[in-house]
Amino acid sequence: MSDRNGETAAGSAIRLDHVVKRYPGAERAAVDDVTLAVEPGEFIVLLGPSGCGKTTLLKMINRIHEPTGGSIHIDDIEIHDLPASALRRRIGYVIQQTGLFPHIRVEDNVATVPSLLKWDKSRIRRRVRELLELVGLPPDQYARRYPMQLSGGEQQRVGLARALAAEPTTMLMDEPFGALDAITRTRLQSELRRIHRQLGQTILFVTHDIDEAVRLADRIVVLREGRVVQFASPLEIVTAPADSFVADLVGADDVLRRMSLIPVASAAQGGLTGRSSDLEEISGSAFLRDAIGQMVETGADRLAVVDEDGRPVSELSLDDIHDAVGEHEPAADPTVSAGDQ
Numbered sequence: 001m002s003d004r005n006g007e008t009a010a011g012s013a014i015r016l017d018h019v020v021k022r023y024p025g026a027e028r029a030a031v032d033d034v035t036l037a038v039e040p041g042e043f044i045v046l047l048g049p050s051g052c053g054k055t056t057l058l059k060m061i062n063r064i065h066e067p068t069g070g071s072i073h074i075d076d077i078e079i080h081d082l083p084a085s086a087l088r089r090r091i092g093y094v095i096q097q098t099g100l101f102p103h104i105r106v107e108d109n110v111a112t113v114p115s116l117l118k119w120d121k122s123r124i125r126r127r128v129r130e131l132l133e134l135v136g137l138p139p140d141q142y143a144r145r146y147p148m149q150l151s152g153g154e155q156q157r158v159g160l161a162r163a164l165a166a167e168p169t170t171m172l173m174d175e176p177f178g179a180l181d182a183i184t185r186t187r188l189q190s191e192l193r194r195i196h197r198q199l200g201q202t203i204l205f206v207t208h209d210i211d212e213a214v215r216l217a218d219r220i221v222v223l224r225e226g227r228v229v230q231f232a233s234p235l236e237i238v239t240a241p242a243d244s245f246v247a248d249l250v251g252a253d254d255v256l257r258r259m260s261l262i263p264v265a266s267a268a269q270g271g272l273t274g275r276s277s278d279l280e281e282i283s284g285s286a287f288l289r290d291a292i293g294q295m296v297e298t299g300a301d302r303l304a305v306v307d308e309d310g311r312p313v314s315e316l317s318l319d320d321i322h323d324a325v326g327e328h329e330p331a332a333d334p335t336v337s338a339g340d341q
């Protein structure tokens with residue numbers, strides 16, 4: 001995607017085929033016949049209740065756990081055909097409790113994998129400084145500190161820098177922002193999006209938090225009891241949940257959430273009229289929540305929708321918004337009984 005000093009930084013394609021994980025003695029499989037194909041550079045969020053197999057899935061991809069069945073390919077190479085050092089280089093892993101080494105300075109924490117890979121010292125130093133800059137920790141202030149001398153959010157940034165150190169093409173992130181306050185969390189989410197845009201790795205990101213999922217994901221995998229119940233864009237998951245389990249999980253009836261996800265262009269039903277040129281304008285790629293905001297601010301109940309070049313293409317009325325957020329009521333799912341949630 002991007003090119004950092006001419007290096008290719010595109011992400012890996014990841015393919016899971018009928019992957020099963022059954023822990024010894026367990027009654028049911030923790031991961032139960034999961035098949036998924038992730039495109040290079042996609043930001044994928046794994047979403048599902050506690051115990052549905054999210055962590056197990058990540059740990060099979062970097063071979064902390066062995067699958068009981070099925071196969072996993074990274075860029076068309078079966079992961080067992082990759083030497084451990086190549087796998088470590090390709091995959092960065094961030095866990096919830098950062099896993100920083102407490103008695104080691106920030107710079108050496110970040111240098112963990114490059115040191116294992118025996119990069120030369122000056123290359124490691126350069127890389128560490130570059131990464132600390134990237135995650136918003138000026139190296140002159142932070143490189144020599146110990147993890148204990150950092151806030152939770154700063155530690156999380158160091159964890160991210162460490163995972164990025166060997167220029168992985170895939171990042172596995174297991175609830176990396178789970179322990180942070182809402183403001184720090186939102187800030188780190190937008191920084192992660194920025195870093196992802198810049199570096200273009202494939203990211204598999206685990207969370208319980210639907211708002212985080214919607215904000216970050218290109219596509220969301222919804223898991224239930226080890227199985228994939230839906231794999232789709234945030235918009236599709238929220239407006240067309242596969243069943244009532246997904247609808248409940250993502251709060252599909254949350255009108256505000258839907259308004260944040262539905263683009264103006266897809267809701268506008270009105271054709272251009274003689275009045276269009278007198279109306280306030282809104283971009284077709286804005287979201288309904290923006291449109292409502294603009295209507296409330298200006299007291300108008302219609303807006304002219306404009307395309308990327310600023311040309312009016314349609315009109316959006318309050319009724320259109322009403323229709324758009326109201327029309328996808330989640331269908332009752334006859335396969336899920338009331339006691340089965």
Ligand SMILES: Nc1ncnc2c1ncn2[C@@H]1O[C@H](COP(=O)(O)OP(=O)(O)OP(=O)(O)O)[C@@H](O)[C@H]1O
Nearest residue numbers: 023024026030048049050051052053054055056057
């Ligand atoms: N090492 C293990 N040995 C035996 N069973 C395990 C092991 N790790 C996880 N499990 C079981 O496998 C299932 C899936 O666990 P996993 O940790 O993958 O869930 P999760 O979706 O990450 O949950 P959470 O959101 O709570 O982190 C659970 O039933 C769990 O008890």
Ligand SMILES: [Mg+2]
Nearest residue numbers: 054055056174
């Ligand atoms: Mg977990």
